[in-house]
Amino acid sequence: MLSNEAKTAFYETAMNRTIFHIDLDAFFVTVEQVLNPALRGKPVIVGGRPDRRGVVASASYEARKFGVHAAMPLSQAKRLCPDAVFLTGHFNRYREYSEKFMAILADYSPCLEPGGLDEAYLDVTGCENFGSWRALAMKIKERTKKETGLVASVGIAPCKVVAKIASDLGKPDGLIEVLSGGEKQFLAPLPVQKLPGVGQKTAKVLLSMGIRTIGQLAAMPSETFKNRFGAGIAWLHEHANGIDDSVVEMRGEARSISRETTFETDTTDRDFLKATLRYFAEKLGSELRETDKRARTVGIKLRYADFETVNRSLTSQEATNLDDEIFKRAVSLLESALAKKSRPVRLVGLEVSNLVRGEGQLSLFDAEAKRQEQLDRAIDRVRDTYGFDAIQTGYTLDLKQKYSGKTKDSTQ
Numbered sequence: 001m002l003s004n005e006a007k008t009a010f011y012e013t014a015m016n017r018t019i020f021h022i023d024l025d026a027f028f029v030t031v032e033q034v035l036n037p038a039l040r041g042k043p044v045i046v047g048g049r050p051d052r053r054g055v056v057a058s059a060s061y062e063a064r065k066f067g068v069h070a071a072m073p074l075s076q077a078k079r080l081c082p083d084a085v086f087l088t089g090h091f092n093r094y095r096e097y098s099e100k101f102m103a104i105l106a107d108y109s110p111c112l113e114p115g116g117l118d119e120a121y122l123d124v125t126g127c128e129n130f131g132s133w134r135a136l137a138m139k140i141k142e143r144t145k146k147e148t149g150l151v152a153s154v155g156i157a158p159c160k161v162v163a164k165i166a167s168d169l170g171k172p173d174g175l176i177e178v179l180s181g182g183e184k185q186f187l188a189p190l191p192v193q194k195l196p197g198v199g200q201k202t203a204k205v206l207l208s209m210g211i212r213t214i215g216q217l218a219a220m221p222s223e224t225f226k227n228r229f230g231a232g233i234a235w236l237h238e239h240a241n242g243i244d245d246s247v248v249e250m251r252g253e254a255r256s257i258s259r260e261t262t263f264e265t266d267t268t269d270r271d272f273l274k275a276t277l278r279y280f281a282e283k284l285g286s287e288l289r290e291t292d293k294r295a296r297t298v299g300i301k302l303r304y305a306d307f308e309t310v311n312r313s314l315t316s317q318e319a320t321n322l323d324d325e326i327f328k329r330a331v332s333l334l335e336s337a338l339a340k341k342s343r344p345v346r347l348v349g350l351e352v353s354n355l356v357r358g359e360g361q362l363s364l365f366d367a368e369a370k371r372q373e374q375l376d377r378a379i380d381r382v383r384d385t386y387g388f389d390a391i392q393t394g395y396t397l398d399l400k401q402k403y404s405g406k407t408k409d410s411t412q
């Protein structure tokens, strides 16, 4: 229960972000060229000797002109580009260069998510931008070149997936900025294979439906997409529309935990939305209790049928790990959001953040909360032994028939 209104801050989360995706060009090969300048400007392939079995790990852009690419058998690469220099590579050196590269990026924002040795997302929202985001990207490219000898391609966008596609599209030595509002237009002409997650198989299915470009995929009605591919990959259709609100995940301790689901069919049924939130509250509550944490902030996410997304959160001095308490806060957020806009909802999510360890202020003083926590913990023990469905609360019973149970879990 929110006993002290004065302690409670209520705000709508601002969603305007600036995200960089930075990926090094021909990484393994370029390190080899830095270590041995005689290799510069030549077709170079790292992967092993061409008379051995194995595949290309990295090919210089000079070798790519001959059609050589990563994952191609070395024997085939040799046929396409007989003059290429084939190297087995130095993995320890690649790791060293990767560390130098990541250290440069970390100078510009603490919100850094490495995606392998040679690529990372950097959320620079609110960081110093050197006059413009392009200028900051140039600074990163220059420092990378000067301090490591490597070449970085940068994509700048309001969300991760568009930033990643932009960094790839500009290669080599690229820098592409996609402004907020321009995401769909930027993606539209590109082949669907440019979307991360669309491999040969998916591309074939899409092509058989006459869909060749990301724009054509985006234009497909969302219900048609869900019926054809399932609500489980509704995110792919959202990505095609330039929508991706996944956050840049820093390494280290969890800062938030969340659950969300996209419904098979869009819904206006409030009881159903509440039951879904109750289910998430029980899941998140039990995770908090298990890790001995409490949350000061509870947030919900609603995405309407037209993709408009609303995030609302409630921060309280009183940190909680109680299912009921998380649920009550979530419901108050839901009602206030729906009071403003009541339209069919395609996705609902619940997040707890501002996590603190151990005893919260509330439970120190509140005997009722202590009792409730003991009860929740007793339920956790039963569920640990017999499974989550062994105990159904009144709220979630309804869900059993309606709900496919496909949820997206996230710990950040």
Ligand code: TTP
Pocket: 023, 024, 025, 026, 027, 028, 029, 056, 057, 058, 059, 070, 071, 118, 119, 171
């Ligand atoms: P990528 O960034 O995919 O490739 P790249 O850096 O060589 O080329 P570019 O980004 O300019 O397109 O992968 C980074 C490194 O990871 C790459 O240099 C070698 C390694 N790698 C493999 O070992 N096997 C693979 O199949 C791929 C794709 C990469």
Ligand code: MG
Pocket: 023, 024, 025, 026, 027, 118
């Ligand atoms: Mg690369």
